[in-house]
Amino acid sequence: MRMDQALLEIGPSQLLVALGFIVLGAATSLVHGLGLERDLFWGTLRTFAQLFVMGYVLTLIFRVRHPGPVLAFYGVMILSAAWIIRSRVSERAVAFFLPTLASMLAGYFVITYVVTAFVVGVQPWWRPQYFLPLGGMVIGNSMNAVAIALERLFGELRRRRGDVEMLLSLGADYKEASAETFRAAIKAGMIPSINAMMGVGIVFLPGMMTGQILAGADPLVAIRYQIVVMLMLVGSTTLGTLLVVWLVRRRCFGPKHELLLR
Amino acid sequence: MGSEPGGPILAAPVLQCIDLRLTLPDGRPLFQGLCLDILPGQYLQIVGPSGCGKTTLLRMLAAFERPEAGTILWNGTPLEDVPGPVLRSSVIYVAQTPGMVAGTVHTNLLVPFGFRSHRNRPQPSPQEIRHLLDRMGMKDVALDRSVQDLSAGQRHRLAVLRALLLHPQVLLLDEPMSALDRESQASVESMLEAVRVQEATSIVLVSHQEPVRKRPDAVLRMHLGRLVPEGGHENGPGSS
Numbered sequence: 001m002r003m004d005q006a007l008l009e010i011g012p013s014q015l016l017v018a019l020g021f022i023v024l025g026a027a028t029s030l031v032h033g034l035g036l037e038r039d040l041f042w043g044t045l046r047t048f049a050q051l052f053v054m055g056y057v058l059t060l061i062f063r064v065r066h067p068g069p070v071l072a073f074y075g076v077m078i079l080s081a082a083w084i085i086r087s088r089v090s091e092r093a094v095a096f097f098l099p100t101l102a103s104m105l106a107g108y109f110v111i112t113y114v115v116t117a118f119v120v121g122v123q124p125w126w127r128p129q130y131f132l133p134l135g136g137m138v139i140g141n142s143m144n145a146v147a148i149a150l151e152r153l154f155g156e157l158r159r160r161r162g163d164v165e166m167l168l169s170l171g172a173d174y175k176e177a178s179a180e181t182f183r184a185a186i187k188a189g190m191i192p193s194i195n196a197m198m199g200v201g202i203v204f205l206p207g208m209m210t211g212q213i214l215a216g217a218d219p220l221v222a223i224r225y226q227i228v229v230m231l232m233l234v235g236s237t238t239l240g241t242l243l244v245v246w247l248v249r250r251r252c253f254g255p256k257h258e259l260l261l262r
Numbered sequence: 263m264g265s266e267p268g269g270p271i272l273a274a275p276v277l278q279c280i281d282l283r284l285t286l287p288d289g290r291p292l293f294q295g296l297c298l299d300i301l302p303g304q305y306l307q308i309v310g311p312s313g314c315g316k317t318t319l320l321r322m323l324a325a326f327e328r329p330e331a332g333t334i335l336w337n338g339t340p341l342e343d344v345p346g347p348v349l350r351s352s353v354i355y356v357a358q359t360p361g362m363v364a365g366t367v368h369t370n371l372l373v374p375f376g377f378r379s380h381r382n383r384p385q386p387s388p389q390e391i392r393h394l395l396d397r398m399g400m401k402d403v404a405l406d407r408s409v410q411d412l413s414a415g416q417r418h419r420l421a422v423l424r425a426l427l428l429h430p431q432v433l434l435l436d437e438p439m440s441a442l443d444r445e446s447q448a449s450v451e452s453m454l455e456a457v458r459v460q461e462a463t464s465i466v467l468v469s470h471q472e473p474v475r476k477r478p479d480a481v482l483r484m485h486l487g488r489l490v491p492e493g494g495h496e497n498g499p500g501s502s
Contacts, residue, residue: 166361171351256346
């Protein structure tokens, strides 16, 4: 159901006005010597470039009407997210990129498929107008969860190395010796999406709902979508962190179940 | 299998190091063809200055580290062919600063019995544990006392006892006496001796100090990346 007011278009001049916010950030950085001007410049440039490219690519994909391009695009989004996680997580002693990518591909596809096919009930389930925005939200939010969970896994294993090795030296296998760290890492990954459910609608209005309302949708329809999204994000962060931590944890130990992190 | 206390040791080695080599990241050679035989029921002490590789050797025997070259055999089988948890349920390493899980003395002593590798092993009763704690000179330590309240020496004795409860084939002890007073040292010595005699448990103890046991089967000194008998030459007891 659409409301009376249609979506107002944003033209080039309005985009220029919005750039004033970046000028504010750059000025603050200059005045206080924060050294963020370069990052602000590249960040702004990338925001424009990436979103414009995304807009054109999505337009193309919407026209093709075939699951192939939709799934390929979704795969590229996940690959990019896995790459960002790789650069964000500082650990270099453990090769975690491939298990992270594999877990994200498997876990996020399942969640997005369940939401589009069974919760929203889109026909066909891969319809790009639904599959890609919903999948994008899954990836974007769970990417942070996975990064947090991996940081916690590596950090805790290093910090608790003495305790982990004590358990190993008494005959524990790597799973038994790292059970507490495993739980801590999964919990760290899940907490942000649970906290988001606590604050949604009170502390902030989430992006999807805001977008739908701006596009003229009935707020009561928009909130239902948002509820689905919030629940979906709990599912995707849970499945994402669980799979990633489960696979990467094994790589923190050698063939004799010896801890490789020093 | 096993040996009479003080008598000749005839059995095959439980653990055998053959020509181990290891170079430190700074290029300094740590082990240069190190050889060692650990026999059933043998009480072996390895001495040497800090940084000479004593701890690394114990960690290698427990498969926490790997040599660049050479072989370690456990009951004749190369360590590469033995799953880590299987090895460590029989060859138990007690670190210089042993870790504890949060909880009581009793909880800590029973931790290993929850592991798959010890699941079929009967748990000792609280009475048995009490008796063993007393023998370790810990009469004043209640089973329900938090390990947070224990001294470093008490924690170390607790760690040794936790390992002994698993009836290991080999016990690898890293500086076990460093945090103990003379009386506690004597209690631990006596307990280790009893286990060695009754269960043919091999005990390998490393220390940077002088030999702690009055009559060891062998005292070996780490010298230029090899083990040599203290005050003697290579090929003495223990070093093959």
